[in-house]
Amino acid sequence: MTADWLVCANCAGRVSEGRCAVCRAELARLRQERGPWAALGLQGALLALLLGLAAVALLVARPA
Structure with a gap:
């Protein structure tokens, strides 16, 4: 879940x-729940997948 579309019941922002302490506390909780790998995001996951596929393709195409 992201905080982009969540509306605070305290400040309505x-x-x-x-904007308020409740918002900041919720942001901190969401960041803690996501874990360290969430910072990579979708782009990082796609890049890792692409690099993995490229490595497999190189291993398969390598002459014996």
Whole structure:
């Protein structure tokens, strides 16, 4: 879950903006739940997949 579309019940602003203490606490909780690998995001996962596929293709295409 991302905080981009969450609306704070305390200040009625987007949680991602962190206007009040409740917003900032929720942002901290969401970041903690995501873990260290979430910083890579979808782009990082796609890049890792592409590099893995390229490595497999090189191993298969290598002459014996």
